[in-house]
Amino acid sequence: MGLIKYIKEEMQIIRERDPAIRSSMEVFLYPSFRAILHYRLAHKLYKRKHYFWARWISQRTARKTGIEIHPGATIGKGLFIDHGHGVVIGETTIIGDNVTLYQGVTLGGTGKEKGKRHPTIGNNVMISAGAKVLGSFTIGENSKIGAGSVVLSEVPPNSTVVGVPGRVVKRDNVRLPREDMDQVHLPDPYKRDVINLRKENDCLKGDLKNICDRFDRLEKMILDINKTMESKENKDK
Ligand SMILES: CC(C)(COP(=O)(O)OP(=O)(O)OC[C@H]1O[C@@H](n2cnc3c(N)ncnc32)[C@H](O)[C@@H]1OP(=O)(O)O)[C@@H](O)C(=O)NCCC(=O)NCCS
Helix, strand or coil, X not given: CCHHHHHHHHHHHHHHHCCCCCCHHHHHHCHHHHHHHHHHHHHHHHHCCCHHHHHHHHHHHHHHHCEXXXXXXXXXXXXXXXXXXXXXECCCCEECCCCEECCCCEEECCCCCCCCCCCEECCCCEECCCCEEECCCEECCCCEECCCCEECCCECCCEEEECCCCEEXXXXXXXXXXXXXXXXXXXXXXXXXXXXXXXXHHHHHHHHHHHHHHHHHHHHHHHHHHHHHHHHHHHHC
């Protein structure tokens, strides 16, 4: 793609997605503009196995913009990184088209996987400020990841994910039901787990009580039978 075409496209993307922009010239001030332009160059070098120069461009850009994109990452059209500082995109990340990332987003690995270690982000996904997506799973297209979330597993398309660890709270724009005892009107995964454990514990206590009652009854029956047999034997004598 020619540089002029790239600049025009970037202007359009930034104008569409950032209400703060007032004039097209401001696009040159966006760290996202610079970081993605440099990434495209570094990625070409990476594919031609010029790993050192690819990383050199990537690290230099990271120092200037606060956005670190590994040149090995695969990025589709229309990526916009708003504000940008603290964004890290790992080597085996795959990003679809028209994705929006905010400052502080990490598309990283857990350190436990080999080969493809980083996430695959579907088309039109928005990942909010400070969110961390860690591991080699897919974020389904049109999904939104809430600010500050830590997403550790697959997200189906058209979902909203919030919390630590990230939980789907909305699918196809419909809120998913929550537990009755959620008292603070916020999705709280830890509280949910505690509630589930309490419910399971109550069930187990109930089951144990039933078993004990049955055992007592059985013991009583055996004692009665023994007594009857003893008295029968005494009579027979
Ligand atoms: C997730 C987000 C995109 C909203 O998506 P949405 O699909 O419209 O979801 P809703 O606003 O209906 O929220 C769904 C539920 O998640 C909760 N929620 C939303 N964002 C949350 C977050 N970041 N952390 C925890 N809970 C959150 C809401 O309170 C709501 O809970 P409820 O069902 O009990 O009312 C938005 O809340 C968000 O995080 N935006 C941040 C954007 C950003 O990074 N801006 C930086 C600009 S510099």
